[in-house]
Amino acid sequence: MTPPIHGYLRNDGRKGIRNNVVIAYLVECAHHVAREIQLPYRDRGVHLIGFSGCYPNEYSFRMMQALCTHSNVGTVLLVSLGCEGFDRKGLLSTIRESGRPAELLVIQDNRGTRATIADGREWVERALASLAETPRVPMPMEELVLGTVCGGSDGTSGITANPGIGRAFDRMVQSGATCIFEETGELIGCEHIMAARAATPELARELKASVAKAARYYATLGHGSFAPGNADGGLTTQEEKSMGAYSKSGSSPISGLIKPGDVPRAGGLYLLDVVPDGEVRFGFPNINDNAEIAELMACGAHITLFSTGRGSVVGSAIAPVLKVCANPETYRRLTGDMDIDAGRILEGRATLDEVGDEICERILAVAGGELTASESLGHQEFVLGYKSFEPVGPACHPTYQ
Amino acid sequence: MKPVNTVLLASGDNVVVLAASAAAGDRVRLSGRELALPEPLGLGHKLAAHNIPDGEKIIKYGAPIGSATRAISAGEHVHLHNMQSDYLPTYTLDAEHQFHSAKS
Known part of the structure; x- marks a missing residue:
């Protein structure tokens, strides 16, 4: 306990x-x-x-x-x-x-x-x-909301930090917490694998539709979430980056699909759809990582687990950001900006399970008041842009019925 | 000329991932055979685990991440020059830092 x-x-x-x-x-x-x-x-x-x-x-x-x-x-x-x-x-x-x-x-x-x-x-x-x-x-685990995001990804993100966060999410969901993963544009190519984890067939259809919407949106814009630094780090395609990003979700069943501003009413694992509905307006869905962190917070996230390979240094206003560094070389260069050295898995100094356990321990410590690296450095980034959304339908919340 | 470890993320993958940065001449072991890398490669970059024919799916994490755009030999670096997305073009910065499509 x-x-x-x-x-x-x-x-x-x-x-x-x-x-x-x-x-x-x-x-x-x-x-x-x-x-x-x-x-x-x-x-x-x-x-x-x-x-x-x-x-x-x-x-x-x-x-x-x-x-x-x-x-x-x-x-x-x-x-x-x-x-x-x-x-x-x-x-x-x-x-x-x-x-x-x-x-x-x-x-x-x-x-x-x-x-x-x-x-x-x-x-x-x-x-x-x-x-x-x-x-x-006293605040029971059932009232804790966690989000996860990745930024500055490289070939290590999907090997160490993301599956490490996935292990932590599995444990947190099991203990009753609400866990939210996001960026449907980074799930292009793994929508069928993901939909198989949906709580109901109706939700599975909604999950696939949300990724199809993201693919259409990015195709219209001509760019995916793939940034030039990703290729320098050894990632070649959007779907390769997607599989790595997807592993942050762990292996729990998916309880629902939410949109920015929806706060889940029960614990479980939720996908946050961040790509606007309707015709492409207002440009890129999220212009940077902090736009996604703001949306996770709007869904209630108390802490955001931020996986980074190349080495993002951002934090956030309102809610702490916990940095899980995927790349051991980046960790050595940017130690002061990082909370967890997940890249040590690559050097044989830890297993994925050990990193998952460490992430859970740090979540509880930060929830108890301990400052994250970005908090102690004074990072309080915030950005909010224009979007348009339709409300989610009942099929997205099978557990509410 | 140090040995460098590689990681096979899921059985059935046809690429492995470098577990550390490698210099030209560094050695990797692939299915029992040792070979020297012809160029320096960063941590996380992919090598073909065995020969991959042109057009075949590249499998990593047990899932397809794109297709080979030419035949790739075992141990060869697998990246923008010999594979492409089955979904979206990949954009990179060239030497002049101009944004361009890696496919063009």
């Missing part, structure tokens, strides 16, 4: 593993002011997120709702310029309805940059004082 984690209890009943204040800008024009408000407090659990676009978009609005009410977030300050298209009042009421204290500063109505920064910092001081009172309660 694993000792219970002590989570921060929110008024909506959700439990977080961090107790963060979020400052959110609602258009790029408010970014500087929001960043200036956050800067003096960036090492004290005050995180900056935001949406740059001036034009409203249902997806980004839903993402901001999900992120501002994430279980790791206790209170939110929204910073608006005033004339952007974002529904700031709608977002403010969603956050308040979740029981989280929230405030809105509109720069145009608040005497400009200097006054808004000053007012914002005063608000942060009060917010930090009140957040310190958040009760901590």
Whole structure:
């Protein structure tokens, strides 16, 4: 039996593993002011997120709702310029309805940059004082949500870190946690193998359809998720990269298919469909790894397991990123940025099972408050772009029925 | 001229993966036979486990990852020059750092 984690209890009943204040800008024009408000407090659990676009978009609005009410977030300050298209009042009421204290500063109505920064910092001081009172309660494994993503992949990712994460996912699913893998574009070529693990035949069809959608989308764009660095690292094709990426999912049955902003209602393994529905609009589905991490967090992820071969250094605002380094040479070069040396499997210094066990131990330690490498280095990357999605159908959630 | 280990990820694969970076002349052992690598290759790169005819599927992790675009001999480096995706073209950066399709 694993000792219970002590989570921060929110008024909506959700439990977080961090107790963060979020400052959110609602258009790029408010970014500087929001960043200036956050800067003096960036090492004290005050995180900056935001949406740059001036034009409203249902997806980004839903993402901001999900992120501002994430279980790791206790209170939110929204910073608006005033004339952007974002529904700031709608977002403010969603956050308040979740029981989280929230405030809105509109720069145009608040005497400009200097006054808004000053007012914002005063608000942060009060917010930090009140957040310190958040009760901590035992948090069963059934309430823990984990995501996984890979970035800067090379020929080692699919051999060491990804199957290592797969072993950890198997153990976590077994202990009741919710585990989410994603990037349907990186599953092109292994959709039939994956669909065989679906909880129902209807879900199997949905899983295959989601990958077919991704293949169409990428074919229209002319590019897959395959980056030039992948070929330098020995990967040759999209489907080769896919098989390696797929191994992050482990071997549990697949319980459902979700889209960004859907928080699974029961434990199990879920595929997150990140490729937009409908005609190709707005460009690449995810412009970088942090766009995917943001979507995993919007689905409730408390921790993201990040597999890297070439050596990504990113972290994230809101939820810790745990780096599992696939390549032993990369680990030696970038030790300070990495949490787990999965590449030692290649040098005969560990087995896959041992790496899987180590990942599970680190998940529990990080859930208990231990900082990941990227957290301790102050990484708080965040990006959010434009997309459009249709809601998932009932076949995607067979376990809810 | 050191020996370098390779990994067969699943039985039935026709490629193996280098477990460490190799210099030209480094030796690998493939189905009992030792051969010297003609060029330096990074960790994770693939070598043909046996002779692969033109057009045959390349099998790694027990699954097809593309097809041979010409006959490949046992021990040969398997990459963009002799195999291609069955799904999407692969893009790489050339020496001038221009984005181009590896197939062109």
